[in-house]
Amino acid sequence: MAQPLVKKDDDRDDEADYSPFMGIEKGAVLQEARVFNDPQLDARRCSQVITKLLYLLNQGETFTKVEATEVFFSVTKLFQSRDLGLRRMVYLIIKELSPSADEVIIVTSSLMKDMNSKTDMYRANAIRVLCRITDGTLLTQIERYLKQAIVDKNPVVASAALVSGIHLLQTNPEIVKRWSNEVQEAVQSRAALVQFHALALLHQIRQNDRLAVSKLVTSLTRGSVRSPLAQCLLIRYTSQVIRESGNTTQSGDRPFYDFLESCLRHKSEMVIFEAAKAITDLNGVTSRELTPAITVLQLFLSSSKPVLRFAAVRTLNKVAMTHPMAVTNCNIDMESLISDQNRSIATLAITTLLKTGNESSVDRLMKQITNFMSDIADEFKIVVVEAIRSLCLKFPLKYRSLMNFLSNILREEGGFDYKKAIVDSIVILIRDIPDAKESGLLHLCEFIEDCEFTYLSTQILHFLGIEGPKTVDPSKYIRYIYNRVHLENATVRASAVSTLAKFGASVDGLKPRIFVLLRRCLFDSDDEVRDRATLYLNTLGGDIEIDNDVSDFLFGSLDIPLVNLETSLKKYEPSDKAFDINLVPREVKSQPLAEKKAPGKKPTGLGAPPSGPPSTVDSYERQLLSIPEFANFGKLFKSSAPVELTEAETEYAVNVVKHIFDTHVVFQYTCTNTIPEQLLEDVIVIVDASEAEEFSQVISKPLRSLPYDSPGQTFVAFEKPEGLPTTGKFSNILKFIVKEVDPTSGEAEDDGVEDEYQLEDLEVVAADYILKVGVSNFRNAWESMDPDSERVDEYGLGQRGEGLSEAVNTVINILGMQPCEGTEAVPPNSRSHTCLLSGVFIGGVKVLVRLSFGIDSTKDVAMKLAVRSDDVNVSDAIHEIVASG
C-alpha cells in the first residue's frame, strides 16, 4: 500500500526541538576551521564554520592565544574568495576575534586593498574593520582614504567613516580633529543617517569650543535637519548652548526657546520628548516656558506605548521636585497610571503624585497606594516609602494616616533594605513631628516584637533609649524592651540591657524596678550581656562614684561623629596616658564640593552619623560652653548653617557658623589646610566690623596648630545690643604662621613665615534672629494668638520677571521663617497667593506671619503682611525687617 505523501514543511522548526548548535564543541569547530585553508574554498561551508565560531564566542567560550592566532590566519585566507556573503562574514569574524597588533599586519594589506576597491560595500566594511583593529601609526597611513570616505557619495561608506571617527576620537583625537572640514560638509548631506553621524562627530570635535558649538546650533536650527535622531542631537546641543550662555535677550526671551518649543510640534515622538525634556531642564525655567512642555508630556501619559508613558512620567517626576504645582494638571492622568502593568511606571506615578498632592488628597492617595504596595518589588517600595516620608514632613497634620501606613507595611513581608527604609522614615518623623512621637515609638516597639533583623532591633532599642524616657509615660515601653532580654540573640539582649539602663538613669521613678530587671540579666548566658548588666547596676546604684563625663558617656547620646572616634582610637597608642575622649574632633570632615552637590542624598535614619557638621543647637551649645570664654554668654539661641568663605579647591578651606546669643554673636570659623607640605600655626581670623557699627569685638580665640587635612576651629565673639536683631557686614582675613613640612619625615621646620589669606565677607542678617519652628495647624495657632498683637501693612515689591514664586521665596528668605502647610509652593500662572510662616524670634517669642501676594499684568507684585506674635514689639520688628529688606 502506498504511503500517504507527506508534504515537506519548511516551517518544521516549530516542532523541532534540537538546536543546530547542539553538542557544539570548540575543538571540533577549530578542526572544521581548517576548511579555510582549502585551495578550493567552499563558501557556504566556510560561512557555516564562521557562524559556529561566532556562536561559541557569544556563549562565552574563550580561545587560547595559539588557537585564536591559528583561526585568524586561516580566516585571512578567505579574502581570496569572491563570494559576497562569505566576505561579509569574514569582516565580522575579524572584528570578533580582535587580533593582536602583530597579527593585524597580516590582514592590513587585504583590508587596504578593499578600502580602495571599486565595490562601495567593500570600502565601507574595510573601513569599519580597519578602524576597529588599527593603532595610531596605521591610522596616519589611511587617513587620506578616511577623509575621502567621509564625503563619499555612498551613504554607507560615509557613515562607516564618520562612526569610525567617533570611535577614533577617543584614542587619536589629534588626527580626527583634522577632518573637521569634511565632517562639516557631511553635516549638510542629504542622507539622513550621514547627517546624524556627522553632527555627532562634529560636536565631539568642537565640544570644547563654545563659540563653534553655538554657531553650529545657530545654523542648524535655522536649516532643516533630516532625521529625528539628528534633530534630537541638535536639541541636546541647543540646551547646552542655552545653559552656557545663561542670559536672556533684551525682550526677556530665552535664546533658542522658540526652537525648542517648535520641536514640540515635530511629527516624531522622540523629538517631541527630547524638546520637552530640554525645556524642563532649563535653568530657572518659568511657568510660562514650562506649560507647553508639560502639556505634551501629559498627552504621552495616556499613550499606548509603555516607553512613552515611562519617559513622560519620569520627566514629570523630575519636574515635580522643583515645580510641583506645574505638574498638578497631570494628576488625574497620573492616578490612572498607578495600575499600570509596568511597575516602574506605576512607582514613578505614585512618587510624583506624592510630591504634587495637596493635603486633602493624601488620604485618597494612601488608599490607592495600599493596594499597589503588595505587588511591587522591594526596590520600588523603598522609593515609595521615601516619598511618603517627604510628604509627611510637608503635611505634618497628616502624620496619623501616613504613620499608620508605614506601620502597616512594616508588618508585611519584606527584605532588610525595605524594612530599614521604613524604620528610618518613622524615626525621622518622630524626630521632626513632636505629635507623632508617642505613636511612632509604639509602632517601633511592636515591630521589634517580631523583627528578624538584629541590626534593626538594636538600632530601635538604642533610639528607644534616647526618646523613650522623654515621653509622658516611659514605663509603657519597658515591657517591650525587657521582652527582648528573654527572646532574642545575645546582640539584641545586650542592646536591651543598655536601653533599660538608660531609662533607669533618666527616670528616677523607674529606677528601682529597672534594678530588678537588670539583676535578672546577671544570669544571662552571654558575657557581654552580663558585663553590661553589672556595669549599669554598679554605676546606677551609686556603688561606684562616677563623674559627669562617664555618666554622659554611658547614658547621654554620643555627639561625637563615630568616624572621628574610630580614627582617634586607631591612632591611640597604649601608654600611661589614658585615652581622652574630649580630644576627639567634633567636626565632620567636609566633603568635596562635588559630593556635596550630589543630588538625591537622603536624610540618614537612626544610628547613622550626621551627614554634616553637628547642626543641632544642642551639640553646638555643648561645644561652645566647653570654651570658658563663652561660658557666660547664656543660652545659645540659634546657629546658622555653615557659610563657605572660600571657593572650592583653594589652598585653605574656611567656613563659618554664626552663633546667636542674647547679647553676643560668636563666629565659629572651621579651617582646613589642604596643602600636605604645610603646617599652619597661630591661625586667627581678623574681622573688620566697620560696616557693623553696633557690634564690638570682645574675644578672639586663635587655633594653635592646623596640620594638613585635619579641620580645626578658631572663634571670634562680638557684643551686640540685647535682644535686638542687629545686622551688619564683616570682612575677614585669615592670618597664620606657615611652616614647611618635610614630606618624607612629616616633620615641620622650626621657623615659619607669617602670611594671610583674604576670605569672603560675612553678613549677619535679620533671619539669623528667627528660628524656623513649624506649627502643625496654622489656623489654630493663628487664632489662639492675641489679635491685638496683630500688625498689618502693605508693601509694593516692584516688578518680578519670574512671577510670584520668586517674590514669595525672597520674602521667606528675608525672614528665615518656616513655611507651613506647603504654602511656599506657588501654582503656575497664579495671580495671587497666600503663604503662611511660623518661627520663634530671639528672646523665645513665637511669631506667625500671613503673607498675601498679588501680581498684575505688568508683573508688579504687591504684598500684604500680617503678623501676630506673643510680643507686639516683635510684630513691629518683623515689619521693620521686611521694610528694610
Added chain:
Amino acid sequence: MILAVLFANAEGNILIKRFHGVPAEERLHWRSFLVKLGADNLKGVKNEELLVACHKSVYIVYTILGDVSIYVVGKDAYDELALSEVIFTITSAVKDVCGKPPTERRFLDKYGRICLCLDEIVWKGYLENTEKDRIKRLIRLKPPTEF
C-alpha cells in the same frame, strides 16, 4: 552609548550578547540582572510590546519576539526613546531574516545572518543603521537602494 544588546531564549540562556563600554567584571551581573528582569515581566507580553525600566542613569528597553527575548541597555543620549528606536530596528531585522517572530530553532538557524544584522545596526555602542531593507542589503554586501 548603547551599553548592551542581549538575546536570550525562553529559559534565560544567552543566545547573543554584545557589550560596549561595560567592564568585563560587570557583564555577568548585567546578564543575570536582565534575564531576571525578563523572567519577572515578560510573561504574557505580546510580541514586540516594549517594556522599560531604569536603573540609576541607565535605561533598559526589552521585549519578546517569538521564543526570543531581546534587551537593549543604554545611557546618556541613548535614553528610553532612543533605545526603543534601536530595539525596533533590531526586531524588524530579525523578523525580516526569520520571516516571522522566530522560534528558538529558527533563530539559531539564521544565527549568522542575525549576527550580521546586529553588526550593521549597532557598532561599538552607536546606532549605525535603522532601516530593515537597507540592512537586508548591507548584510549581503549590496549597496542601499536609494544610492
